[in-house]
Amino acid sequence: MVMRQFLQRELRLLARQKADWLNPLLFFVIVLSLFPLGVGPEPNLLRLMAPGIVWIAALLSVLLAAERLFKDDYRNGVVEQLVATRQPLLSYVLAKILANWLSTGLPLVILSPVVALLLNVNQASFVAMILTLLLGTPLLSLLSVMGAALTVSADKGGILLALLILPLYIPLLIFASAAVEAASMVMPYHGQLAIMLAMLLFALALIPMAVISALKLNVS
Amino acid sequence: MFKWLHPLAKPETVYHLCGKLYPWLMFAAIALLALGNIWGLAFTPPDYQQGDSYRIIHIHVPSAIMSMGTYSAMAIAAFVALVWQVKVAQWSVLAIAPIGAVYTAIALITGMAWGKPMWGTWWVWDARLTSELILLFLYLGVIALSGAFSDRQTGAKAASLLAIVGVINLPIIHFSVEWWNTLHQGASITKFAKPSIDPSMLWPLLISILAFKVLMLALTCLRLRTAILVNEQHRPWVKALAGER
Numbered sequence A: 001m002v003m004r005q006f007l008q009r010e011l012r013l014l015a016r017q018k019a020d021w022l023n024p025l026l027f028f029v030i031v032l033s034l035f036p037l038g039v040g041p042e043p044n045l046l047r048l049m050a051p052g053i054v055w056i057a058a059l060l061s062v063l064l065a066a067e068r069l070f071k072d073d074y075r076n077g078v079v080e081q082l083v084a085t086r087q088p089l090l091s092y093v094l095a096k097i098l099a100n101w102l103s104t105g106l107p108l109v110i111l112s113p114v115v116a117l118l119l120n121v122n123q124a125s126f127v128a129m130i131l132t133l134l135l136g137t138p139l140l141s142l143l144s145v146m147g148a149a150l151t152v153s154a155d156k157g158g159i160l161l162a163l164l165i166l167p168l169y170i171p172l173l174i175f176a177s178a179a180v181e182a183a184s185m186v187m188p189y190h191g192q193l194a195i196m197l198a199m200l201l202f203a204l205a206l207i208p209m210a211v212i213s214a215l216k217l218n219v220s
Numbered sequence B: 001m002f003k004w005l006h007p008l009a010k011p012e013t014v015y016h017l018c019g020k021l022y023p024w025l026m027f028a029a030i031a032l033l034a035l036g037n038i039w040g041l042a043f044t045p046p047d048y049q050q051g052d053s054y055r056i057i058h059i060h061v062p063s064a065i066m067s068m069g070t071y072s073a074m075a076i077a078a079f080v081a082l083v084w085q086v087k088v089a090q091w092s093v094l095a096i097a098p099i100g101a102v103y104t105a106i107a108l109i110t111g112m113a114w115g116k117p118m119w120g121t122w123w124v125w126d127a128r129l130t131s132e133l134i135l136l137f138l139y140l141g142v143i144a145l146s147g148a149f150s151d152r153q154t155g156a157k158a159a160s161l162l163a164i165v166g167v168i169n170l171p172i173i174h175f176s177v178e179w180w181n182t183l184h185q186g187a188s189i190t191k192f193a194k195p196s197i198d199p200s201m202l203w204p205l206l207i208s209i210l211a212f213k214v215l216m217l218a219l220t221c222l223r224l225r226t227a228i229l230v231n232e233q234h235r236p237w238v239k240a241l242a243g244e245r
Helices: A002-016 A019-039 A043-066 A071-075 A078-084 A090-118 A123-150 A157-184 A190-219 B002-009 B011-043 B052-083 B087-119 B127-146 B152-166 B169-179 B199-231 B236-244
Strands: none
Touching: A002 A090, A019 A043, A019 A090, A043 A090, A043 A123, A043 A157, A071 A078, A078 A190, A090 A123, A090 A190, A123 A157, A123 A190, A123 B152, A157 A190, A157 B127, A157 B152, A157 B169, A190 B152, B002 B011, B002 B087, B011 B052, B011 B087, B011 B199, B052 B087, B052 B127, B052 B152, B052 B169, B052 B199, B087 B127, B087 B152, B087 B199, B127 B152, B127 B169
């Protein structure tokens, strides 16, 4: 109930500050279009590199969106008030994570067919790419919300955030690109997907708690 | 059990305890390091396959083991710091982090130096090497996060939280050689099975591992003492201490 109101608030804020979620998406597309220019437009090479490129671009654009996640709420005192009310922060945090996924993760999944066309991805690895993005982007949102909560009152948050979260992204990156690579060679990739799902569930159970305590220690 | 742990929450007690322990630990560390490394590097027989270049394991293996051991020590301190709000534990997280980072860097550099003659390359992106590199980034993240806040205590708490989250990487590093088929060899010493390394090489290695452990404890004592003094500089006991000198 409370969570729905928080979610509505987040979505309304996102609808009013379009740059917050449009810029990371634009960034995603721009990074993708830089790769063919950088490594050469050879279609076979691009097809081989596509999974890695897509995932790295996704990581960077999620990171770009993460920096501003709690900044405004912290500056205008919303976080402080929420901590002071002694209500559980869980619904606020979950709404934040869900809104973050809806505004950055989901658009990436929707954009991926276009990306697949641009990078000459074949049918099999295309399906795998969408599946890994569907399983992986919620985990990206969870981790970046945690990073944003940790650094919300830090003096120089931006580069610090990258240093904190990118190491935690790496296991996800390894399994996601392994799944797409296996799919491109027409091999089963259920194992990688299962591990990604396991990581997601594990993170979903524990990360909200870490976010709550991070917010609390930034307020006190 | 908690009766003897409880006084340790008081910074002054820890300061004097560390001061007492430090000379002994440092002496033991230097003696063991000299014994283990000189024995290992100069007096063990060469390996039948790798010749003399295997000798670097006497530095590589202890530092790699302690890169993870130090991280778990740091994470336990972080857990204590956050759950029971013990300030000394917070400071010890920050005292331990650079030690672990240096151990990790030593493990990576010696591994690269060994990899060049053995694998023919300085670096391969296999699971163990990559996860050890992530461990280094985690250490650097903890150090950077602690320094990023204007309030020192908030920084220490945030760094503790990050240290706990990063624990997830430890089993990944440890089991990476078993889960993935990688270039890095499996463990030579395990608790349960007979070690796949000759006793003449095993003993200096075990002594070196112990030496690195004791050295880590000694350095932690030294750094924790400094951290306590810096954080408690306005307390009467520190002023009295400074006045004595």
